Amino acid sequence: MKCFIAVTICLYLAACISLCCIFAAGPQDKINNTEANDIIFTVRKYWPDAERAVSMMQGYGTDYLVTDAEGRTVAVSSPGLNTDYVYDYIHKDYSVDILEDGKVLGRIIFINNGEDDFKRKVGVWALAFLAIFLLKDILAVFYLRKHIFDPVKRMNDFAGQIARGNLDIPVDCSASFGAFSESFDIMREELLYARKGEQEADKRRREVIASISHDIKNPVASIQAIAEYQSLTTGSDELRREFETITQKTNQINGMIHNLHTSMLDDLERLEVRPKELGSSAIGEALRQADFRKRIKDFEIPECLVMADQVRFMQVADNIISNSYKYADTQIEVCSWFEDECLCISIKDFGKGVKKEEEIFLTQKYFRGQNAKEKEGSGMGMYIAEYLVKGMGGRLLCRSEENAWFEVRIWLALAA
Known part of the structure; x- marks a missing residue:
């Protein structure tokens, strides 16, 4: 998360610095003074054959066009120049009159593309700025999904498993939550150990009770057999009644032991x-x-x-x-x-x-x-x-x- 914030701040600073540099430089003058003087001299020399003059100056980097006194275009330095907006050129760019005896015969209009280039740079910068920040936002969505939303969803699923009593599934201790998720996993392990300890204690308790009840059955059965035998063989009525009482009590004890033994072994799968x-x-x-x-x-x-x-x-x-x-x-x-x-x-x-x-x-x-x-x-x-x-x-x-x-x-x- 800290790395992501740092990258975002760096992008904002880079965008601001580059924009400041573009505006500080401003529109650049695209007219070469040496070429302009040569163009003026040549056109005046060959006037009114302006096309011939222009053809002799191919390869110049300065764009211009030549008009007559009425403003009609008679020659252009580059076929790509738009001649439909001569009035705009006159008012926006630099122009030089072609004079003869004080009379204006025509005009050379030099096209200054510096402002257009400046606007183009600003437009390119804006597009690049939007593209970079759009990419940054897309990466931010993926980052948040991977490091925030998905871990939160896993934590929610983990909480649901804990609520259902399933303690065998560990929590994903991702770096996004750190000690928070680790503490939940420690809690799960403690609950699991406590449950296993409880199950082991319950199993031992059942086994001990089942074992004791099993061990008691044999001596009680022996007492019962002896009492039954003595009640049949003794000649004393008083002793016979005593032995019959012993037999009844041993039957009662046997019934209780049987019920205890059965209830402890009812869930027999716990016996090892x-x-x-x-x-x-x-x-x-x-x-x-x-x-x-x-x-x-x-x-x-x-x-x-x-x-x-x-x-x-x-x-x-x-x-x-x-x-x-x-x-x-x-x-x-x-x-x-x-x-x-x-x-x-x-x-x-x-x-x-x-x-x-x-x-x-x-x-x-x-x-x-x-x-x-x-x-x-x-x-x-x-x-x-x-x-x-x-x-x-x-x-x-x-x-x-x-x-x-x-x-x-x-x-x-x-x-x-």
Whole structure:
């Protein structure tokens, strides 16, 4: 901007100085005195044959014309001279009479073009002045558009993006606005960092609550199982009532834990799954820990390394085994084998199962089979299990034979 103002001032000064120089010089006299004297002498010598006299003086720089006593043009120095305005020439330019015995025979009129040249110079200067300043104005428009209007428009678009919550687009820190635009970009970055920090804190909070609720479920379920067993075997009515009260409270606690766990995992995409090399013995241990009712028959998993997240797989095992307790309540059979560079694990119970057409929907959020309507549940267990297994790079599939068995197969990729 400073450069543009300086150039404008320089142009104005140059225009004023050049105009002053033109007016200071003024109109220049175009008549050569030596040539004029020679012309007067020659014309008088050959008068009245003025054309002959003029023809003898070709190449002179001074323009003139010769008239008779009545003012009619009889000869001109240059064919381009306009002979229609002799009266104007007489009154404006220099003229010399051709005399003989005091009688005027004719007149030589010298054309002085100095004033016309002066006017022409002023006209050319004016045109040049207008052209230069028109060019300057055009450049000014382009300059203002590039350095003022476009940055303002970009700032307006940037403000709109910020208002819509899009903090990923940086502002154009152009030189026109300098620290002003940079301060806006710093504000955007601070808002972005604050949002990311809030999201990370919220994710950690959800994961902690989900993890705690998951860890609480197993001991509460164990307390419930012991209380149910003792209420059936004790011979004291008072103790039986106490154990039944414990069972009711554990049911209540289980319901609250389930609701808390479901609400925290409802937005499951926030849970991170970090698969790493894990020994297959950890997979077997996770299944055994989830089976607090000891319904799983003895099983062995071949020694190998798989890609899995140990904590998340414990959640998968807990969901599958809990579903088996709730909907089948039978013995559970676990088998494993190698298939297509994966460790395949089969978890199978022998309850009512589900209808064939319902199998593909079992891993969808909130879906529950027709046979499960009488049981409490949210329809999130198998959805969570599949999501976590996929996060480990594996695959989960549900298979069933109605009124015969229900099977969950899990494929975990072998470590390279």
